[in-house]
Amino acid sequence: MDLFLNLVASGLVIGSIYGIIAIAFAIIFKTTGVLNFAQGEVMMLVAYTSWSLATSLALPFWLLVPVTILAAALIGVVIEFVFIRPMSGQPVFSIVMVTIGLAITLRSLIIMIWGPDAAPFDASVEGGLIEIGPVVLFSEQLFALLLFCAVSAAVYLFFRFTRIGIAMRATAMDETSALLMGVDVRRISSLAWAIAAVVSGLAGVAFAVMFARAPDMWFQGLQSFPAAILGGLDSPLGSGAGGLIIGVIAALSEGYIGHGLKEISGFIVIIIVLMIRPYGLFGEKELERV
């Protein structure tokens, strides 16, 4: 029983990372219709940038987070402006190909700038071990869980109540109608990329603090695809929940069945789920207009 609970807990921790990246993935897909296959790489770039800020400026953690958010937003806006904006009006398929190219470019760029070696990300969230009943977590792991909750709550409130968040949902539903309401649709795309970079970048920092900042971090992004598909690509919160589910299933299957299953279990799950519910667990079914 203790093993089970500890596996679930560590599954939730890694699932939080998958989930947050999946939220970012879903935000871009929902508002612009683009599948961003570079989300894991954007996450990695933000984590590396944050690491450099932390080591060179010796920023305390409470200050590092807002600075990272600003840097991430800037990275998101620049990437959108350079790679995505010139593609506007092109078929979605071409834009998706651009994101794949972007993913590979960012991976090489990071190795060119920071080298191929991993380095520890020492942040002051270290508080040692925390025991919750039979479950033992590191403080860094708890930070990842809390970050997931905070990001989910923020994303929910943003899309539900803020004017610009509602406008982003509106643009997703009907771009021409949004234009007729006076929404500057190009700014919406740029904003979606900025938010996605911030959200996934924070997950990258949380991941790097748990393990290390390393040039294979983008791999976490791969697990966010099944998470987002499981939760429904157009539902950021559903995608987040999908991440938790994939994380727990990966941890359990590795703990009870064996090594190697961690990477593929998520994909096995989505194949099964999509056979039953083609729009994901929480996705919105196309609504028939009356």
Add this chain to the structure above:
Amino acid sequence: MLRLTNVQIMYDRSIEAVRDVSLNVEPGSIVALLGSNGAGKSTLLKAISNVLYPEEGEVINGTLAFEDADLKRIAADEIVRRGIVHVPEGRRLFPLMSVEENLSMGAFLKTQAQMKADLERVYTLFPRLKERRNAVAGYLSGGEQQMAAIGRALMAEPRLLMLDEPSLGLAPQIIDQIFETIVALNKEGRMSILLVEQNASLALDVADYGYIMENGRVVLDGPARDIAGNDDVKEFYLGFGESGSRKNYREVKHYKRRKRWLS
């Protein structure tokens, strides 16, 4: 107020949808734009709002001026800010949002306080929307959707309201209510209105001036009363000929030959 001169519009750089159209809307007037399917009416409204580009449409020639602004050069959001608001064909509500969220989107460029006040005004104008404020827009009836679409446009406080076939698919009582609202907005709110309609008799009834389009061209224009009295219009848009009965297909073809002469 709105002045279009010799406007030519193409889709995909190959399909000519509007050809050499000139049209004016004077402040405080209701202008009816009539014509059969595919005449180019909706295309013209999209050009005025500068939202042709998502459909690969482009104004090739001519000028579109609103007061001192060149509408080809300013973006759609700036056009809304200057006071032209467009209720598109088929309502185009945000289907998964509530009625109130749809209305609040109309006030996207307004302050929170203006939005509150305008929401009350729209609810007074359409009490039915207040009852349905939390309903999902996609599940409203056609009439409710049209009210929501007009209400949403009013939230932007238009000076020129463009309506694309507001009567489409609605029951006669609802049409009456919508048209009474349009006239009231014009008379009491001093709002200029550009009204695209298939229902010519209804539109000419409320309009001051009318234009008739065929195959991308304006074939007839004039004061609404003169147009309603025109024999050709009577025959082919108002649905009764000199004998008072609907024309049959053979005579419509004969009209097509005449129409070239008309234009």
